Amino acid sequence: MLLDVVTITEKDYTPCSKANSSKDSVKHMLQSFKYLFSCNLVLSRSLSGYVSRMRYLMRLKEDDEACREALKSGKVLLYHKLSPLLRKTSSGYKLASLKTSDLEQILEKVGKDKHIVNESFLLGCTDKDEPQFSLDVGDLDRSALEQECRGMFVDLRKAFFMIPGPESPLAAKGQALLRWHQTNCFCSATGQPTVRNQSGSFRVCHSSGITYYPKMAPVVIVLVSDGSRCLLARQAMFPPGMYSALSGFCDMGESVEEALHREVAEEVGLEVENLQYSGSQHWPFPQSSFMLACHATVNPDKTQVNIDKAELEDARWFTYEEITEALQNLPRDPRREPPVFWVPPSYAIANQLLQEWANHQQLSRKLHGLK
Numbered sequence: 302m303l304l305d306v307v308t309i310t311e312k313d314y315t316p317c318s319k320a321n322s323s324k325d326s327v328k329h330m331l332q333s334f335k336y337l338f339s340c341n342l343v344l345s346r347s348l349s350g351y352v353s354r355m356r357y358l359m360r361l362k363e364d365d366e367a368c369r370e371a372l373k374s375g376k377v378l379l380y381h382k383l384s385p386l387l388r389k390t391s392s393g394y395k396l397a398s399l400k401t402s403d404l405e406q407i408l409e410k411v412g413k414d415k416h417i418v419n420e421s422f423l424l425g426c427t428d429k430d431e432p433q434f435s436l437d438v439g440d441l442d443r444s445a446l447e448q449e450c451r452g453m454f455v456d457l458r459k460a461f462f463m464i465p466g467p468e469s470p471l472a473a474k475g476q477a478l479l480r481w482h483q484t485n486c487f488c489s490a491t492g493q494p495t496v497r498n499q500s501g502s503f504r505v506c507h508s509s510g511i512t513y514y515p516k517m518a519p520v521v522i523v524l525v526s527d528g529s530r531c532l533l534a535r536q537a538m539f540p541p542g543m544y545s546a547l548s549g550f551c552d553m554g555e556s557v558e559e560a561l562h563r564e565v566a567e568e569v570g571l572e573v574e575n576l577q578y579s580g581s582q583h584w585p586f587p588q589s590s591f592m593l594a595c596h597a598t599v600n601p602d603k604t605q606v607n608i609d610k611a612e613l614e615d616a617r618w619f620t621y622e623e624i625t626e627a628l629q630n631l632p633r634d635p636r637r638e639p640p641v642f643w644v645p646p647s648y649a650i651a652n653q654l655l656q657e658w659a660n661h662q663q664l665s666r667k668l669h670g671l672k
């Protein structure tokens with residue numbers, strides 16, 4: 302089924318959609334399909350299997366005893382001071398996912414009480430219906446653990462370059478949940494300790510009765526196009542040569558559209574139109590952000606950028622050729638000298654926006670008989 306859908310082309314869609322769809326919306330539909338698949342929303346999976354898995358996870362979040370039971374037969378992703386444990390395989394590195402019983406033995410070998418596994422937080426469920434958890438063992442000896450686990454703890458940013466793409470969201474989620482619990486141990490109203498439920502889906506202050514749920518900060522990210530070029534910017538803190546789409550935190554009370562118009566106006570002094578939603582992503586750096594990604598256009602006669610130097614070091618328009626070259630030229634190896642101009646890697650939603658923009662440009666060039 303996956304192959305059937307992915308090989309549908311714009312041409313295939315055009316006859317049945319002529320009556321009510323423009324070519325742009327057909328392209329957008331195709332992009333949305335590709336995005337669904339890249340997100341691993343596995344449509345071929347039977348609905349009942351997916352629904353029962355979600356219902357099972359829901360029960361684990363609500364029922365502490367059921368969650369404790371699930372942990373016994375589950376898998377745990379181990380972190381050390383928020384760095385995930387990776388294991389070498391024949392083809393590279395993978396996130397290490399330890400059986401709870403194996404982890405208990407490892408903990409005993411390094412002289413720790415095996416019951417600290419109960420401090421794990423529920424992350425989800427594998428395709429084989431195994432519940433998955435995350436646990437930070439940052440107060441234990443790192444090298445002793447690495448030896449016992451036959452792996453190594455790697456900073457998450459570096460780990461993203463090493464692990465297979467589909468594992469990145471899970472590694473990020475594990476870290477985000479751990480960080481949230483580590484930084485929300487006290488009630489902001491009473492200063493009293495908060496207590497987690499077994500799954501870690503919330504913390505409660507028994508003194509004030511306030512329940513705290515894990516939080517993400519909504520961020521808009523937008524790739525602005527003038528029809529033939531796209532606008533990228535860099536902050537002084539970015540690695541040398543890296544440019545990305547414009548982004549910014551939503552203010553309290555703002556809609557995505559308002560945040561997006563405001564951020565572009567603030568950062569580069571332009572007014573955008575034709576907003577088109579592309580997708581979303583949880584982003585763990587530096588704290589949990591919820592990235593909402595869109596495309597937008599500006600009038601090709603009004604492309605003069607006026608940079609807010611407090612926020613951005615540079616912002617400029619890039620051609621289709623520059624973008625396609627940068628997309629093929631990702632610095633996979635952080636030890637190598639980066640190219641003069643490069644863009645965020647494939648695990649970042651900025652990369653998805655650029656891929657979509659390049660595909661769109663390629664199609665419209667074909668339609669206009671250009672190379």
Ligand SMILES: NC(=O)C1=CN([C@@H]2O[C@H](COP(=O)(O)OP(=O)(O)OC[C@H]3O[C@@H](n4cnc5c(N)ncnc54)[C@H](OP(=O)(O)O)[C@@H]3O)[C@@H](O)[C@H]2O)C=CC1
Pocket residue numbers: 518520522545546547548549550551582584586587588590592612645649650651652
């Ligand atoms: N996944 C992806 O493809 C990409 C992800 N991003 C992420 O998007 C996020 C936002 O982008 P950025 O352009 O820096 O944002 P902004 O343009 O809003 O600029 C950051 C400003 O927001 C302040 N700030 C920090 N945290 C928050 C918050 N939770 N709510 C409101 N304001 C805040 C900062 O203050 P101060 O620093 O002074 O404390 C700083 O002044 C970053 O976390 C970045 O990593 C960005 C581009 C690509």
Ligand SMILES: [Mg+2]
Pocket residue numbers: 547548549568612
């Ligand atoms: Mg910004």
